[in-house]
Amino acid sequence: MSSIRLKTEIPGPNSRALTARRSQAIPRGVYASTPLFVRHAEGAMLEDVDGNRFLDLGGGIGCSNVGQRNPRVLSALRSQLDAFLHLCFQVTGYEGYVEVAEKLNQLTPGKFAKKTFLVNSGAEAVENAVKIARAFTGRPAVISVEDGFHGRTMLGMSLTSKTHPYKEGFGPFLPDVYRIPFGVPANARLANRGPMTSEQVAEQLDQTFRRVVAAESVAAIVVEPVLGEGGFVVPPAGFLPALAQICRDRGIVFIADEVQTGFGRTGELFACTHFGIEPDIIITAKSLGGGLPLAAITGRAEIMDAPGPGGLGGTFGGNPASCAAALAVFEEFADGQLLARARALGEQFQHQATAWQKQRSFIGDVRGMGAMQAIEFVEANGAPCAKAAKKLVHHCLDHGVLLLTAGTYDNIVRLLMPLNMTDKEFSEALQVLEDGLSTAASELGELAAAVRG
Numbered sequence: 001m002s003s004i005r006l007k008t009e010i011p012g013p014n015s016r017a018l019t020a021r022r023s024q025a026i027p028r029g030v031y032a033s034t035p036l037f038v039r040h041a042e043g044a045m046l047e048d049v050d051g052n053r054f055l056d057l058g059g060g061i062g063c064s065n066v067g068q069r070n071p072r073v074l075s076a077l078r079s080q081l082d083a084f085l086h087l088c089f090q091v092t093g094y095e096g097y098v099e100v101a102e103k104l105n106q107l108t109p110g111k112f113a114k115k116t117f118l119v120n121s122g123a124e125a126v127e128n129a130v131k132i133a134r135a136f137t138g139r140p141a142v143i144s145v146e147d148g149f150h151g152r153t154m155l156g157m158s159l160t161s162k163t164h165p166y167k168e169g170f171g172p173f174l175p176d177v178y179r180i181p182f183g184v185p186a187n188a189r190l191a192n193r194g195p196m197t198s199e200q201v202a203e204q205l206d207q208t209f210r211r212v213v214a215a216e217s218v219a220a221i222v223v224e225p226v227l228g229e230g231g232f233v234v235p236p237a238g239f240l241p242a243l244a245q246i247c248r249d250r251g252i253v254f255i256a257d258e259v260q261t262g263f264g265r266t267g268e269l270f271a272c273t274h275f276g277i278e279p280d281i282i283i284t285a286k287s288l289g290g291g292l293p294l295a296a297i298t299g300r301a302e303i304m305d306a307p308g309p310g311g312l313g314g315t316f317g318g319n320p321a322s323c324a325a326a327l328a329v330f331e332e333f334a335d336g337q338l339l340a341r342a343r344a345l346g347e348q349f350q351h352q353a354t355a356w357q358k359q360r361s362f363i364g365d366v367r368g369m370g371a372m373q374a375i376e377f378v379e380a381n382g383a384p385c386a387k388a389a390k391k392l393v394h395h396c397l398d399h400g401v402l403l404l405t406a407g408t409y410d411n412i413v414r415l416l417m418p419l420n421m422t423d424k425e426f427s428e429a430l431q432v433l434e435d436g437l438s439t440a441a442s443e444l445g446e447l448a449a450a451v452r453g
Helices: 013-025 071-081 095-107 122-137 154-159 198-211 239-250 320-333 337-359 386-398 423-443
Strands: 038-042 045-048 053-056 114-119 141-145 177-180 218-223 253-257 281-284 295-300 363-369 372-377 404-406 412-415
Touching: 053 423, 071 320, 095 114, 095 295, 095 320, 114 122, 122 154, 122 218, 122 253, 122 281, 122 295, 154 177, 177 198, 198 239, 218 239, 239 253, 320 337, 337 363, 337 372, 337 423, 372 386, 386 404, 386 412, 386 423
Parallel strands: 141 177, 141 218, 218 253, 253 281
Antiparallel strands: 038 045, 045 053, 114 295, 281 295, 363 372, 372 412, 404 412
């Protein structure tokens, strides 16, 4: 029996009615990537208010690694609801906050002493990580990378590369924020696949330190181990270790933003493990809370202790229910099965998508790590092809599969499926993708049997 069930046109009448109410009640700036309104979700399945069932390859933008309504998470939440809901940790402590901090100190890369501070969201974690780095170093400047995404706060937007829609009309942005290539300049990524030597990375940074900002003014470099919103770009081999070493040599705090890559998404609990790096500070959020808002800043104890008493805080950060959910998430990953599942999903997608790439000239790249996978669409001349990505996403939505786009040019389709998605569900979703590629090829005037040269 199919997991997908479509009872009405998409969107159905109830979703359309709610869309009309939404337009009257909610600012237009709150973008809706789909016209759906959901009334129930389970695992990797979403059911909308019209009774249509979809397979979810978006995962709440990476927040549902352990699946919707994970039983272990629900059990932990029910227990916490019977105790208390909010006790602002800075006023009266509770064990759950301490337990989450202890687990993160234990599980994140690095054998050194660590401490953890809990907040509400990834953007808030980015803000606080930079605050802590500035307090520790006494320096003002921060460096991020091309196509990086770090949130929608003023500092988050300043660090973020993509202008539309995230930064349009919101400037001026914060000073002393600079940007370097993510190993290879963005316009050369598809052509340059080779590893980078430490000397090449050093030369790249040296030019930045000579021409843009002095190394001794830089408090931190903030980088996603694998770019998220920027297009699921895996860095060239050697880039991140060399960058981390340069930070150590120059007294710069190396901050790894694992908001999207963390908690099993790439087949390891943290993506940094793939690259053998031990960040000074690691930022986690999204799937950390198992569906509830929670984020964390975990770092070297001496760095985390730089701000004075009262310098860090927040009313809802480390909410008791979110902490209970996070502890359940740690338990879900403890036996390694979800990590193995992430790797298996990635391998299955790579096998299928590389076959599609040989058949479809508009597929410029298939890439990813673990269950963080993407297809990049290009024109015949290699330019970004956003219309192909858009056509695929629309076809899949109309046929019961939810997908998201990404990338500076919106020409990348990304997969962030829950890691407990079954083989049957994933195969069904992939078939819809394959059909969507055929439809897109036909509409774009490409022969179905076109083979790359």
